[in-house]
Amino acid sequence: MFDSQKIKKDFPIFEKHPELVYLDSTATSLKPRQVIDKLVEYYTQYSANVFRGIYKISEKATEEFEKTREKIAQFIGAKPEEVIFVRNTTEAINLVAYSLGRKIVDKSSEIVVSLMEHHSNFVPWQQLAFENGARLKIINIDKQGRLLFSPEMITRRTAIFALTYVSNVLGTINPVKKIIKQVKKANPNTIVIIDGAQAVPHLKVDVKELACDFLAFSSHKMLGPTGVGVLWGKRELLEQAFPFLYGGEMIREVRLEETVFKEPPYKFEAGTPAIGEVIALASAVEYLEKLGMEKVREHEKELISYALERLKEEFGEKITIFGPEEAEERGGVLAFKFGSYHPHDIAQILDSLNIAVRAGHHCAMPLHQALKVEATTRASFYIYNDKEDVEKLIEGLRRVEKVLG
Ligand SMILES: Cc1ncc(COP(=O)(O)O)c(C=O)c1O
Structure with missing residues (x-):
């Protein structure tokens, strides 16, 4: 130990x-000095906006911001361009539900979630099913709080499969790798979203190994600042998805007739992000990596x-x-x-x-x-x-x- x-x-x-x-680290973790110092470094040394400035401190802020993207990518075995910064796990999951879910779920669809989900990975899917007339199917649990998943739950109609890696109540570590394999075997078109809020801070998580489509987690549960969440998604799905929020920073060109959006991940990062907090998240990852x-x-x-x-x-x-x-x-x-x-x-x-x-x-x-x-x-x-x-x-x-x- x-x-x-x-x-x-x-x-x-x-x-x-x-x-x-x-x-109470399941709710939020405490923060080490290294993270707090990095946050102070940003606010005291280069607290400019990112991407916009053609001056040194803005360039420095942008460089540090993008360093976190690379750090996160390396931490979860992903490519930096597939790492999107949002506010928290909740927003990351909502992004998938709005941007892709609304596009692919209809009356004939089924959405599968489990009984042990945090509301963040339950309500967005329940609501999507409700709005688009789809059927919501729930994976039950046994007496010890283990999933009772059977591949027969997945049909040709299953559009979305959303599951937590680790339960925030039962503590159950779900055999997600095995389950994802079974889901994809039963229906390769099913989009698999993993709620990693209680996994990424505590276990080695590699998205390539898991072979999921999306992974969501929060900085504040893994020693990092509040106000930052991460959504990782497969490139082709991110390209297919609609933007989540529209406005500044996510566009390539705006004309009166139409707007052309940037490529992912920027297409999903409208407005000024939590710059210092994203930058300090890299120090949290470094801290965990060192351990x-x-x-x-x-x-x-x-x-x-x-x-x-x-x-x-x-x-x-x-x-x-x-x-x-x-x-x-x-x-x-x-x-x-x-x-x-x-x-x-x-x-x-x-x-x-x-x-x-x-x-x-x-x-x-x-x-x-x-x-x-x-x-x-x-x-x-x-x-x-x-x-x-x-x-x-x-x-x-x-x-x-x-x-x-
Ligand atoms: C499993 C799980 N999913 C999602 C969330 C939501 O995280 P956030 O509040 O950072 O959006 C939590 C928070 O406790 C959680 O434990």
């Missing part, structure tokens, strides 16, 4: 809050394995942990039900001990309905967490029992 105490030194938030036990994504995964696997064991040991039947029993099959996410205590009460008492967890439906209401709970408490781990944090969570839950009786 990493020396998390050493890693914590890179995260200035722990200087301000040395007592903080941060167990090594395989090691990040190993660290989280060991931590989740320890947490599963210790929580069961301490609380037995009193705690219900959702998702697969084996650490091998899950990421560093741990959503649970604790006695009959309400998750909001649990989170509040934990907060009084400086332990930050999440309580609620975690933007996965259909999944919570299936689990027959209104809300869960969710603890999630990342590179700056260690076994001591798990012990603190246990102490915190003991306090919950004491206070709430």
Whole structure:
């Protein structure tokens, strides 16, 4: 495992809050100094707009901005011209639904999603199905929160297949590579969109290896700034898709009669982007690369394995942990039900001990309905967490029992 105490030194938030036990990286990760410094570098040294200026600081900003595109491309095994900067995962998925989905989905189409999707990868497809009269098919899950996918779900009508790589509630790591292969075998024309919001920050993800058509993820969950998301898409599909937003920067020529758009990725990047934030995302990727994504995964696997064991040991039947029993099959996410205590009460008492967890439906209401709970408490781990944090969570839950009786 990493020396998390050493890693914590890179995260200035722990200087301000040395007592903080941060167990909410699934919502957003903390940011290392290297990322914050890069953001400050942009704002203090070359805070000009990109692509427009014929002067040095604008050229520098453009160069740094494009460096991030290259960095991201290399990180996920893609080509830079297939990397589009948007605001977050939500926008990336909406872009695909609007720009391509609307074009290819009609009354005869089927869209397949899973029960474990975050609303970001559920509502855009549900809405598209509703507006275009298509049928929405849902992949169910078993008792351990594993997908019950069968290739028979894919027919010649399946236009879209949208699936999360890692569940933000169950922690399930879906066997996406295998599933994509099955989907494409059943219908090579089905467009496969992978929600990588909880995967790219935690595992080695390579789009060529996965053989998906689109991958969406957010900078703020992988040590980078907020306000930046990435959509990777296959070149030929990006060419086929309509632009998402129209306006400045995405055009080649505008005449009164018609407009000619730029090539991808610029065709999808209308308006001034989050320049400093995109630039600083490269530092986040560098940070993760230095640690090594395989090691990040190993660290989280060991931590989740320890947490599963210790929580069961301490609380037995009193705690219900959702998702697969084996650490091998899950990421560093741990959503649970604790006695009959309400998750909001649990989170509040934990907060009084400086332990930050999440309580609620975690933007996965259909999944919570299936689990027959209104809300869960969710603890999630990342590179700056260690076994001591798990012990603190246990102490915190003991306090919950004491206070709430
Ligand atoms: C699996 C998954 N998909 C999508 C999202 C949405 O990410 P964002 O809020 O950055 O758009 C999240 C956020 O928690 C998530 O966990």
